[in-house]
Amino acid sequence: MTATQFVPKQAVVPERTIGRRRLNRVKLNVFLDLLLTAVFVIEMEKHFTGLALHELLGLLFAAAFIVHIVLHWDWIVNITRTFFRKLLHESRFNYVLNILLFADMAFVTISGILISRTLGLNLSLGEDFRRTLQTLHMVGSELALIIVALHVAVHWKWIKVNGARYLLGWLPGRREQPHQG
Amino acid sequence: MAHPVRRQHISVRGFFILLAVVIIGGAVLWSQGDLVSPLQSTTMLLSMSAEDGGFAMVGEERGAPPEAAQRDADENDDETTVVQDTAARTAPTDAMTLETLTAELAAAGVDVEQVSATMNAEGRSLENLLAVVNSGRVTVAELAARLKGEAGGEVNQPPGEGSEGVLDIRWDEFGSVAYNLWFLLATAVVVIVIARPIGWLVNRTKRADARAIN
Numbered sequence: 001m002t003a004t005q006f007v008p009k010q011a012v013v014p015e016r017t018i019g020r021r022r023l024n025r026v027k028l029n030v031f032l033d034l035l036l037t038a039v040f041v042i043e044m045e046k047h048f049t050g051l052a053l054h055e056l057l058g059l060l061f062a063a064a065f066i067v068h069i070v071l072h073w074d075w076i077v078n079i080t081r082t083f084f085r086k087l088l089h090e091s092r093f094n095y096v097l098n099i100l101l102f103a104d105m106a107f108v109t110i111s112g113i114l115i116s117r118t119l120g121l122n123l124s125l126g127e128d129f130r131r132t133l134q135t136l137h138m139v140g141s142e143l144a145l146i147i148v149a150l151h152v153a154v155h156w157k158w159i160k161v162n163g164a165r166y167l168l169g170w171l172p173g174r175r176e177q178p179h180q181g
Numbered sequence: 182m183a184h185p186v187r188r189q190h191i192s193v194r195g196f197f198i199l200l201a202v203v204i205i206g207g208a209v210l211w212s213q214g215d216l217v218s219p220l221q222s223t224t225m226l227l228s229m230s231a232e233d234g235g236f237a238m239v240g241e242e243r244g245a246p247p248e249a250a251q252r253d254a255d256e257n258d259d260e261t262t263v264v265q266d267t268a269a270r271t272a273p274t275d276a277m278t279l280e281t282l283t284a285e286l287a288a289a290g291v292d293v294e295q296v297s298a299t300m301n302a303e304g305r306s307l308e309n310l311l312a313v314v315n316s317g318r319v320t321v322a323e324l325a326a327r328l329k330g331e332a333g334g335e336v337n338q339p340p341g342e343g344s345e346g347v348l349d350i351r352w353d354e355f356g357s358v359a360y361n362l363w364f365l366l367a368t369a370v371v372v373i374v375i376a377r378p379i380g381w382l383v384n385r386t387k388r389a390d391a392r393a394i395n
Contacts, residue, residue, distance in 0.1 A: 041361035048358055050349035117306075149365045153372030160195050 029071055030166045033159075036064050040148060044141060052118040059119075062109045069102070094154050101147045104140055111137040196373060203370050206363045215356030216363075276315040279307060289325035296328055 039061045046054045069076070079095045111133050114123060125133070152159065210216040287293050297307050314321060 037362075037365070041358050041365070044361045045354055045357040048351055048354040050351070053348065053350070145361060145364060146368075149368035150372065152365045153369040156369045156373060 025071065026162055027166050029068075030162050032064060032068055032071070034163075034167070036061065036068060037152075039064065040144075044145060055112065055116050055118050058109065058112045062105075065105055065109075097147065097150055097154065101144070101151055104144050104147060108137060108140040108144055111140065196370075199366060199373075200370055203363065203367045206359070207367065210356065210360055210363055213356050215360045217360070277311065277321075279311050282311050282314060282321065283307065285321045286325050286328065289322065289329075291325050291328045 039057055042049060043054065043057045043061055049057060076098075079091050083092065083095060113119070113121070114125065115130055115133050115137060207216060283293050286296075293307070300306055300309065310324060314324060
């Protein structure tokens with residue numbers, strides 16, 4: 001038995017107090033990102049889900065995406081402030097990639113809502129406009145797959161470390177490993 | 182804190198596990214015809230058309246094995262492509278237009294406006310019917326007969342369209358979902374591999390600049 005076993009997880013990972021509850025933000029991010037990934041890869045295939053579920057999952061994804069942004073708001077503000085200060089900024093590529101991802105996701109979500117057929121909005125769009133929007137919606141979603149893939153790749157180290165900690169932490173071999181800051 | 186050598190060992194092991202997952206997953210997807218090569222997907226994206234017919238989606242051809250997909254592409258036109266989705270996707274050049282279909286249905290005595298309204302209420306449109314007609318699975322006359330209730334049976338709908346149930350999942354399309362997940366992991370592998378020499382080059386340039394300034 002090692003001494004690190006007696007160190008509670010909450011003592012070594014970032015946490016934030018919301019009311020009386022303590023929220024482990026890293027753990028929340030891991031599970032939220034897992035949800036986002038699962039919904040995203042399913043959402044990409046309308047043939048798999050059918051139109052009704054595709055549109056409902058789209059709304060769920062949009063909501064989870066907004067929460068993801070809110071959870072990373074501090075990072076966004078910090079990088080935005082320092083973006084032009086250093087020429088070789090380590091996070092610059094990541095930041096530009098995230099801006100692209102945000103713009104693409106926002107477009108795909110909004111266009112998806114506009115051309116939706118089962119959400120009950122019944123927007124009276126012209127057929128040509130609807131068709132164009134549908135084409136752009138599909139191109140945007142294919143582009144999103146590429147950008148999300150790069151986003152995942154850029155954050156692979158974080159995913160590997162925290163995914164292993166929170167998703168595989170229950171495995172006997174991993175239980176006694178010390179937490180790395 | 183873990184020992185640096187042990188950390189590096191774990192990191193390399195993790196990378197090889199990821200690589201193995203990508204290779205095995207890629208092989209499985211390839212054997213099932215769910216793997217589209219980047220060249221093929223780029224070609225399909227570039228085949229986008231400004232015409233009413235729309236464009237061929239990357240995911241459209243994933244359903245068939247590679248050789249079967251090629252064979253289907255050769256036989257082409259009326260069977261595989263159009264049926265897969267709405268008429269907003271690929272349509273053969275001699276395909277019927279929505280206007281022609283509407284006119285022919287009206288001539289056959291179908292109340293097109295009512296049909297359109299009913300289909301819109303169900304989350305579909307006349308384009309779905311157009312896609313089925315252009316697929317060659319049903320003629321305009323047969324369609325008109327069915328719409329007028331003269332013949333039983335449903336018009337064969339394109340997959341994923343007109344499904345009213347929320348949990349109307351088509352498990353035979355699961356390969357496409359697996360492909361998306363595989364693509365994310367494969368990109369991670371490529372970026373990890375490319376990042377090493379790029380990082381080395383950037384550091385070298387930085388050091389050279391620093392030396393030049395000093």
